[in-house]
Amino acid sequence: MSIIIDSEQCTACESCIVACPYGGIEIIEGSAVITPDCNLCGACVDACPVEAITLERTEYIDKVDKSQFKGVWVIAEHYGGEIHKVAYQLLGKGRQLADILKTDLTIVILGTNFDQILSSFGDYGADRVIYVESKILKHYYSDIYVNLLSDLVSERKPEIILIGATPTGRDFAPRLAKRLNAGLTADCTGLEIEEETRNLRQTRPTFGGNLMATIRTPISRPQMATVRPGIFKASNETKKKIKIIKIEKDLNETDSVTKVLKVIKKQKTTVNLEDAEIIVSGGRGVGSKEGFKIIKDLADALGAELGGSRVTTELNWVEPDRQVGQTGKTVSPKLYIACGISGAIQHLVGMQNSEIIVAINRDKDAPIFGIAHYCLVGDLHEIVPILTKEVRKIKSED
Amino acid sequence: MKVFVCIKQVPGVSEVKIDPKTNTLVREGIPSIINPHDKHAIELGISIKEEYGGEVIALSMGPPQAEKALREVLSMGVDKAYLLTDRAFAGADTLATSHTLALAIKKLLKETNVEQKYIVICGTQAIDGDTAQVGPELAEELNIPQITYVLKFRLEEDDKVIVERAFRTEEVVEIETRLPVLVSVVKEINVPRMPGVQGIVNAYQNKEVIYLNADDIGADKSEIGLNGSMTEVWKIFIPEKKVDHVVLTGTIDEMVRELCINLHDDKVI
Numbered sequence: 001m002s003i004i005i006d007s008e009q010c011t012a013c014e015s016c017i018v019a020c021p022y023g024g025i026e027i028i029e030g031s032a033v034i035t036p037d038c039n040l041c042g043a044c045v046d047a048c049p050v051e052a053i054t055l056e057r058t059e060y061i062d063k064v065d066k067s068q069f070k071g072v073w074v075i076a077e078h079y080g081g082e083i084h085k086v087a088y089q090l091l092g093k094g095r096q097l098a099d100i101l102k103t104d105l106t107i108v109i110l111g112t113n114f115d116q117i118l119s120s121f122g123d124y125g126a127d128r129v130i131y132v133e134s135k136i137l138k139h140y141y142s143d144i145y146v147n148l149l150s151d152l153v154s155e156r157k158p159e160i161i162l163i164g165a166t167p168t169g170r171d172f173a174p175r176l177a178k179r180l181n182a183g184l185t186a187d188c189t190g191l192e193i194e195e196e197t198r199n200l201r202q203t204r205p206t207f208g209g210n211l212m213a214t215i216r217t218p219i220s221r222p223q224m225a226t227v228r229p230g231i232f233k234a235s236n237e238t239k240k241k242i243k244i245i246k247i248e249k250d251l252n253e254t255d256s257v258t259k260v261l262k263v264i265k266k267q268k269t270t271v272n273l274e275d276a277e278i279i280v281s282g283g284r285g286v287g288s289k290e291g292f293k294i295i296k297d298l299a300d301a302l303g304a305e306l307g308g309s310r311v312t313t314e315l316n317w318v319e320p321d322r323q324v325g326q327t328g329k330t331v332s333p334k335l336y337i338a339c340g341i342s343g344a345i346q347h348l349v350g351m352q353n354s355e356i357i358v359a360i361n362r363d364k365d366a367p368i369f370g371i372a373h374y375c376l377v378g379d380l381h382e383i384v385p386i387l388t389k390e391v392r393k394i395k396s397e398d
Numbered sequence: 399m400k401v402f403v404c405i406k407q408v409p410g411v412s413e414v415k416i417d418p419k420t421n422t423l424v425r426e427g428i429p430s431i432i433n434p435h436d437k438h439a440i441e442l443g444i445s446i447k448e449e450y451g452g453e454v455i456a457l458s459m460g461p462p463q464a465e466k467a468l469r470e471v472l473s474m475g476v477d478k479a480y481l482l483t484d485r486a487f488a489g490a491d492t493l494a495t496s497h498t499l500a501l502a503i504k505k506l507l508k509e510t511n512v513e514q515k516y517i518v519i520c521g522t523q524a525i526d527g528d529t530a531q532v533g534p535e536l537a538e539e540l541n542i543p544q545i546t547y548v549l550k551f552r553l554e555e556d557d558k559v560i561v562e563r564a565f566r567t568e569e570v571v572e573i574e575t576r577l578p579v580l581v582s583v584v585k586e587i588n589v590p591r592m593p594g595v596q597g598i599v600n601a602y603q604n605k606e607v608i609y610l611n612a613d614d615i616g617a618d619k620s621e622i623g624l625n626g627s628m629t630e631v632w633k634i635f636i637p638e639k640k641v642d643h644v645v646l647t648g649t650i651d652e653m654v655r656e657l658c659i660n661l662h663d664d665k666v667i
C-alpha cells in the first residue's frame with residue numbers, strides 16, 4: 001500500500017501540497033514527492049487535477065467471514081435509571097440502515113429495573129431488545145461492559161454496532177473494538193451504506209472540524225461507530241413488534257477491577273465555551289448589565305452558554321471568561337447567535353468557525369452580517385424575547 | 399515504578415484554515431505541536447514521580463520530526479524518551495497505533511525487569527483525529543484497568559489508585575482501582591509546567607531520544623501501520639460551508655418564526 005506519483009503527469013501545480021493535512025508531500029525537481037510525514041490518508045489523490053497521484057491499495061483480504069455477520073445493533077447507555085436520548089436517535093438511524101441492508105435492528109441494554117420500558121423500543125423501530133440484567137449494572141463499569149458485550153457480539157455477530165459518542169460510549173467502545181479486533185470510527189456525524197459491499201461509510205470531522213473524513217471498515221466485521229448525540233433524529237414512524245431477550249447475570253462488585261466510590265454532583269462553575277454546542281453572545285447593543293437578562297433567557301431556553309464581546313466583559317455586564325475573540329475564547333459551536341455585536345475583526349476571529357451564525361443588529365451594514373448565515377435587522381430588545389418564546393415552544397413540542 | 403506517557407505530535411489545527419476562495423486547506427507555516435492534552439499527561443507523569451518516585455518515560459509513534467516533541471517533554475523533566483518511527487508504522491489507525499505502543503511498553507517493562515507496577519498516561523484525545531480511542535485500546539492490549547477523562551489522580555498504600563473521572567458535565571465519579579493502570583487525562587487536571595533553562599539544556603545535552611523501529615519492538619508487519627488497520631480512510635474532504643446568506647424579512651414575529659424553522663431544518667435546535 002503506497003502513494004504512487006506519476007512524475008510524467010505531474011505538473012507541479014502544488015494542489016496536493018495544499019490539500020495535505022500532514023505536510024507529507026513536496027515538489028522536488030518539478031514533481032511531487034512523498035515525504036516521511038505522509039500518513040497515507042489519500043487527500044492528495046482527490047486534490048490532483050491531472051490524476052497523477054494514485055493510492056495503491058493492497059488487495060483487500062477479508063480478515064473474517066463477513067457473511068456470518070448480520071444485523072444492526074445500538075448499545076444504549078443510561079444514567080439515573082433513564083436511557084440516554086442518543087440511544088433513541090441511533091435507533092432512528094439504525095432503522096434506516098437496517099432497512100437498506102434488509103436486516104433487523106437490535107437495542108442492547110446492560111442495566112437494571114428496565115423491564116417496564118423494554119417493549120416501548122418497538123415504537124422507535126427496534127425489532128429486538130437484548131437486556132442484560134444485574135443489580136450492579138445500575139452503575140457503569142468499563143470492564144464489565146466490555147466483558148458482557150464482547151461475549152454477546154462474539155456469539156451473535158452483528159455487522160454494525162452503533163454507540164453514542166458520550167464519555168461513557170467513548171470509554172468502552174474502543175476497548176470493546178480492540179478485544180473484537182474490530183474497526184471503530186469515533187464521533188461520526190454521517191452514516192451511509194454502500195449497498196453492494198454492505199460497508200458502512202462513516203463520516204466524521206477531523207482537524208478541528210476543518211476537514212471531514214469518510215472511513216470504512218472493508219475487511220472485517222463488526223463495523224463499529226460512536227455517533228455524536230444530537231446528529232440523528234429519533235423516529236417513531238415504524239412501529240415494530242418487539243422481541244425481548246432477557247439475560248440475567250449474577251454479578252457483583254468484585255467482578256470489576258474498579259470500584260465506584262462515590263458520585264459527586266457539581267454545579268457548573270467553570271464556563272466551557274470551547275465545548276459549547278450553542279452560544280448566545282451579547283455586545284454593546286445589549287445596553288446594560290440588566291439588559292443581559294434577555295440574552296441569558298434565550299441562552300437558557302436553547303441550553304446554550306452565554307458569551308460576550310470585549311466591551312461587555314470590560315463593562316462587567318458578563319463574566320470575563322465569557323469573552324469571545326482574539327483576547328478571549330475561540331469557539332466553534334454548531335450555532336452562534338450574536339446580539340448587538342458589530343463584528344469587529346477581533347471578535348470575528350474568535351467565532352467565525354461556528355457552523356451556523358445568526359446575527360441580530362439594528363445596523364444593516366454591521367460587519368457581523370458579512371459572515372452571518374441568518375441576518376435579522378432590528379432591535380434586539382424586541383427580537384430576542386420573541387425568539388426566546390418561540391424556542392421554548394419548539395422545545396416543548398420536541 | 400515506571401510511568402509511561404504517550405504523546406503525539408500534531409499539526410496546530412487551530413491554525414489550519416480553509417481558504418474560502420479556493421476552498422482548500424491553508425497550512426502554510428503551520429507548526430507541529432505536542433497534542434495539547436498530552437502536555438497535561440506529561441505534567442501528571444512528572445508530578446507522580448515527584449510525589450511517589452519512579453521514572454517518567456515518554457513514548458511517541460510518528461515521523462522522525464516528532465523528535466522535537468520528545469525533546470520538549472524531556473526539557474519539562476521527563477527522564478527518557480522513545481520515538482517509534484518506521485515507514486511500516488505509517489497509516490496506522492487506532493488499533494494499529496495502540497498495538498505498536500503496547501509492544502514498546504511491554505518491551506521496556508521486560509528489559510528493565512521491573513515488578514509490574516506501572517502507570518500509563520495518555521491524553522484524552524489528539525486534536526488531529528479526535529478519536530480518544532488509543533488510550534482504552536492500549537489498556538486492553540496491556541490487559542490493565544483503564545480510567546478515562548481523569549480530573550484528579552492519587553496513589554495510596556497497597557498500590558491503590560483513586561481517581562476522579564469527569565463523567566458528564568454535571569457529574570464526577572470517584573473510582574478506585576489498583577496498579578498497573580492506564581489513565582487518560584482531561585485538561586482541567588493540571589497546568590503543564592514550562593521548561594526551565596536548565597531543563598532545556600539537559601534535554602539537548604544530557605538526554606537522548608531513543609529511536610525504535612518495527613524490528614526493535616518485535617512487531618509483526620501485518621499488525622502495524624496500514625496493514626494492521628481495520629479502518630480505511632476512504633475520502634477526505636472540506637466540509638461545505640454555508641455561504642448562502644438568508645436575510646430574514648417581515649414583522650419580527652415572521653422573522654423569528656422563519657429563523658426557527660431554518661434552524662430546526664439545520665438540526666441545531
Ligand SMILES: Cc1cc2nc3c(=O)[nH]c(=O)nc-3n(C[C@H](O)[C@H](O)[C@H](O)COP(=O)(O)OP(=O)(O)OC[C@H]3O[C@@H](n4cnc5c(N)ncnc54)[C@H](O)[C@@H]3O)c2cc1C
Pocket residue numbers: 282283284285286308309310311312323324325326327328329339340341342343344345346347350360361362363366378379380381
Ligand atoms: C488588541 C485588541 C484585542 C481585542 N480583542 C477582542 C476580543 O477578544 N473580543 C472582542 O469581542 N473584542 C475585542 N476587541 C475589541 C473589538 O475591536 C471591538 O471593540 C469589540 O468587539 C466591539 O464590541 P461590540 O460589537 O459589542 O460593540 P460595538 O462595536 O459598539 O457594536 C455594538 C453593535 O450593537 C448594535 N446595536 C446597538 N443597539 C442595538 C439594539 N438595540 N438592537 C440591535 N443592535 C444594536 C450596533 O448597531 C453595533 O453594531 C479587541 C480590540 C483590540 C484592539
Ligand SMILES: Nc1ncnc2c1ncn2[C@@H]1O[C@H](COP(=O)(O)O)[C@@H](O)[C@H]1O
Pocket residue numbers: 404405406433435436439457458459460492495499519520521522523524525527528529530531532533
Ligand atoms: N502516535 C501516537 N504516539 C503516542 N501516543 C499517541 C499516539 N496517538 C495517540 N496517542 C495517545 O493517545 C491519546 C488519544 O489519541 P487519539 O485516540 O488519537 O485521539 C493521545 O492523547 C496520546 O496520549
